[in-house]
Amino acid sequence: MQRRSFLKKAGLGAVAGSAAVAAPVFAQSNPKISWKMTSTYGPSLPPLYTTAQTFCKMVEEASDGNFSIRLYPAGEIVPGFGVMDAVGNRTVECGQTASYYYYGKDPSFCFDTAVPFGLNARQMYSWMYEGDGMKLMRELFAPRNIINFPLGNTGTQMGGWYRKEIKSVADLQGLKMRTAGFAGEVLSRMGVVPQQIPPGDIYPSLEKGTLDAVEFVGPVDDEKLGFQKVAKYYYYPGWWEGSAQVSLYVNDEAYNSLPKQYQSLIEIASRAAGGKMIGDYDANNPAALRRLIGSGAVLKAFPRDVMDASFAASNELYKEFCAKNEMFKKIHDNYMEFRDNIVPWFRVAEGSYDNYLGLALANQKKS
Structure with missing residues (x-):
């Protein structure tokens, strides 16, 4: 009896001891x-x-x-x-x-x-x-x-909202536009006056005329922020944010x-x-874009001369930063090599498919 009592107590002690050890280990790891x-x-x-x-x-x-x-x-x-x-x-x-x-x-x-x-x-x-x-x-x-x-x-963003129509690069002269990052520097070389404003302050600035144009994201966010109420021209693509x-x-x-x-x-x-x-x-940009157009937004593509001037100005700025910023050049060279290798593949597969399907669906609706 004494032996059985000892073993019973020893067993319980072992279990209790293991629990005492396990709990801190568990707590420490989680x-x-x-x-x-x-x-x-x-x-x-x-x-x-x-x-x-x-x-x-x-x-x-x-x-x-x-x-x-x-x-x-x-x-x-x-x-x-x-x-x-x-x-x-x-x-x-x-x-x-x-x-x-x-x-x-x-x-x-x-x-x-x-x-x-x-x-x-x-x-x-x-x-x-x-x-x-x-x-x-x-x-x-x-x-x-x-x-x-x-x-x-x-995803690829829109080119923003403008109070007036952009027919050529000349229409960008003196335009006060809310934009961020690299795009502002490129646009400034084409006459735009870039403004960096937090999201919550964009609409009031556009409404008061402090801004002439604004880019943010795309239809889902733009609709919620109400930009279409104060600037009706909605341009694409946002070449600064593929x-x-x-x-x-x-x-x-x-x-x-x-x-x-x-x-x-x-x-x-x-x-x-x-x-x-x-x-x-x-999933939600298509319906938001339709609603924006239904409420009076005028959808426009940037003129080709604006796109070409933007591409040229961007490449000039890349060269300047690469010349004076070693880290920028290191990242730029790697990023652009990757871009130049992958874009032709997308053009062959994704681009050709999307372009055909878009045209086929448009023709189907006409028939």
């Missing part, structure tokens, strides 16, 4: 962590802001509530264009933004979002994940104490202190939430 995340955007721009919301929700649910990220819209913690500094100095652990807003810090950041006559959304995804894009962007962001992750793409990648910035110290499974979770959730963004835009 700790309770709470982060703050700021965004350049807010609830008035659903595809953009809801992507950040989706990302936060995925991280929390997949970690069984152990890793939570509280999202704050632009202005609640820092201004919309303060995301890079806020993440870099760890005012917040992470943030959602578009890197071309930080053109003034270094034009090289534009390659993380969009550059004139650059890659479309699928091509950008390929460059980032299958080319050298991610490696180069990580190198670029490292001195800012930031680890970057793609967090979606808007795609526009949105990014997740994570403070490097905060990221490196995470367990490996949480680090992987950030990458997985950012990819999944980002995929939802492009799907949202592609």
